[in-house]
Amino acid sequence: MLKATLPDQLLCRKACGARERSVARLLSCTGTKRLRHDENETIRKPRSARDGRRGRHRKGYGRAAGCRRCTAGDRRLQLSRGRAAGAPAFALRFDAFETESCREIVARTIERYGTIDILVNNVGGSDLSRDLDLLNMDLGYFDEVFHLNLRSVMATTQAALSEMTLRNRGSIVNTASIGGLLGDFRGTLYGAAKAGVIGLTRYIASQYGKLGIRCNAVAPGLVLTPASTRSLPESVRSVFRKHNAVDYLGQAADIAATIAFLASDDARYVTGQTITADGGMDSHNPTVAELAGLSETALREA
Numbered sequence: 374m375l376k377a378t379l380p381d382q383l384l385c386r387k388a389c390g391a392r393e394r395s396v397a398r399l400l401s402c403t404g405t406k407r408l409r410h411d412e413n414e415t416i417r418k419p420r421s422a423r424d425g426r427r428g429r430h431r432k433g434y435g436r437a438a439g440c441r442r443c444t445a446g447d448r449r450l451q452l453s454r455g456r457a458a459g460a461p462a463f464a465l466r467f468d469a470f471e472t473e474s475c476r477e478i479v480a481r482t483i484e485r486y487g488t489i490d491i492l493v494n495n496v497g498g499s500d501l502s503r504d505l506d507l508l509n510m511d512l513g514y515f516d517e518v519f520h521l522n523l524r525s526v527m528a529t530t531q532a533a534l535s536e537m538t539l540r541n542r543g544s545i546v547n548t549a550s551i552g553g554l555l556g557d558f559r560g561t562l563y564g565a566a567k568a569g570v571i572g573l574t575r576y577i578a579s580q581y582g583k584l585g586i587r588c589n590a591v592a593p594g595l596v597l598t599p600a601s602t603r604s605l606p607e608s609v610r611s612v613f614r615k616h617n618a619v620d621y622l623g624q625a626a627d628i629a630a631t632i633a634f635l636a637s638d639d640a641r642y643v644t645g646q647t648i649t650a651d652g653g654m655d656s657h658n659p660t661v662a663e664l665a666g667l668s669e670t671a672l673r674e675a
Contacts, residue, residue: 475528492533499563522566541585578645587644594651618653
């Protein structure tokens with residue numbers, strides 16, 4: 374039997390100036406080692422204050438990763454249905470910019486359930502109207518982006534490790550991004566912060582593996598959540614589909630399944646790794662999509 378207390382840092386962010394407030398939903402699952410998947414589940418990621426905010430690409434998969442045994446008929450976390458399914462849950466206010474808030478959600482989880490087995494750091498975002506290429510980006514935006522995307526991960530993990538090291542057991546999964554692995558024409562601060570999450574994942578795995586604690590990361594590519602579907606026109610989505618190795622654009626459940634695997638005991642021999650879930654976009658030479666469209670004669674002549 375696996376009792377998994379999963380703090381799923383879901384940012385239902387409302388625009389209120391530079392300091393946007395967030396809500397953390399902490400979910401507890403009690404059941405078998407293999408967590409069931411409910412394809413009707415949808416989940417949320419940071420809600421953007423501006424249309425250009427990078428976080429829109431990943432909104433939607435936090436809740437499914439947090440507790441895949443919960444069932445929900447819409448995009449809201451329905452606590453009563455979660456409890457009925459045997460997965461008691463409760464909601465807490467959470468502000469990723471406040472270190473004390475990061476510590477508090479872990480402390481409240483331990484207070485309620487007596488322990489914490491799994492921590493999923495599912496938080497991120499950036500305002501792409503300020504986070505541009507290096508020459509034109511707003512350097513004054515550095516602290517906000519790094520507090521949200523990297524420091525909050527350090528703070529919650531530090532708090533969880535205090536409990537996990539006492540029991541010599543724990544699994545931590547960080548949500549990184551393909552932006553932390555590959556360069557882009559903008560989102561410089563976001564990419565650097567997510568690269569930091571990937572590096573931090575390796576350090577945590579190296580420092581606490583002998584104490585029975587694993588740490589891994591997931592680096593999603595484009596995910597078609599309801600928000601990204603609304604904000605990205607078909608012309609943009611077709612570009613991603615063209616460069617994917619598979620003829621498919623990811624859904625929230627695809628990322629949730631990866632996180633759930635890494636969090637579970639099925640991945641007990643996996644640590645310090647970053648799993649890229651991007652449809653194979655980063656697996657091939659970038660010229661493949663164009664070359665595949667040329668005729669064999671043209672290729673021979675080339």
